[in-house]
Amino acid sequence: MALGEPAAGDERPAESADAAASGVVGKRGERALVVIPTFNERENLPVIVGRLHVALPGSHVLVVDDSSPDGTGEVADGLAAEDADGRIHVLHRTEKDGLGKAYLAGFAWGLDREYATIIEMDADGSHAPEQLHRLLDAVNAGADLVIGSRYVPGGRLVNWPRHRELLSRGANTYARLALGARVHDITAGFRAYRREVLDKIELDTVESAGYCFQIDLAWRAVRAGFDVREVPITFTEREIGESKMSGGVMTEAFLMVARWGLQSRLERFGRRSR
Template structure:
């Protein structure tokens, strides 16, 4: 694929210029582990922990990590409401865009996304991709210790989204991804209403609709060892209905364009 960016390399080998946004809610045990691994894997990146007033004290843990970081690479945002993963990411994106980071990364706090594989996403951005998704379902992608029920739901959701939207992304629900700042500036983040995991589909769909390129790189997705998943029935229902609506809107827009 031809790069959209003649001078595509925006990060150095240590990830300088990238911000990793990590939303948290009751992740006090996982957070120090994942942040430590992340800074060891990519010494130049910065981290923004977005904590939704975790009652277990995750926010305090994040503040201590930031205070102990001599390189000032760790930052903390405290939100007073818990209104979904998407809203937490949007707050983190706005913070990063205001501070001129070239690339903004999404990463879970529970260890399911390996920091040691972040370089795969950043290398693809440097190679010219606009949005890079760490994919479980491309050659080389793996699932470790994931319950069969969750795997079935995930694969079913991705198949449904591909068919409904006509998108060719294999893992459009994935939450390990890296955006060039230009993408986040142009896809209308102020209009995003998705709060749960549907947020991932929403942003990927907007990225495609605006003519940006998406590339998938293989990752190993590992089920959390500490804590509980935040997935519930309401998240699934939101995703199903929104994807159907976006698919219909996209097809109607295509029909209207064909009649002009």
């Protein structure tokens, strides 16, 4: 599947399409915000925003750019200026200090503006905007956090190298066993949060900056008793640009998950011993 093509199998019943297409989530006419972090994504960004607005014309977008040297921030400003409906917003950050920090800045921006649901989506085309309705439908059905999962029935991987798939599956198995969380794709970055989740899980105490940020927030939501669900999505390897994954990111995730798992077990032991 090419970057500019929609994912297959994303037709949806007409009765469920109108709300999400208008950018509305929930019966009270609440609105959703799609947060897209960027660093050197000038070619990918216009394509993914265009696909999003074809799939869900009323959706609002916040591009969080970490001073990309390739001019992604300027491209984002141009998209916002050209959008007569005011659906595209841009947040410029002066330093590149991790995916997690970029998302936290985007969450704070969205919460300040009273968005009811805040969505994470990559800029590189790996997450199909045509499947975002699956996440929003689950939110409308009562879920608090919805994760677009590669590893539940119906989930797919397209053009992903075998070694990357094995690494990802291994990381998810490790996190599930270490934490005791019944989430099959806890590292996934295509997800939708009700604002109540982000309000409660103490974002100002989040330390993780790299990809373990995704594990961190999902684990916090689980521990807080929120309704966390997974829906199947198609994950497609990027065609333009380079992955931001690194050995340092993987090491951070391994060590922090081990620490969280140990803390959780000590807490449970302490409760049983009282």
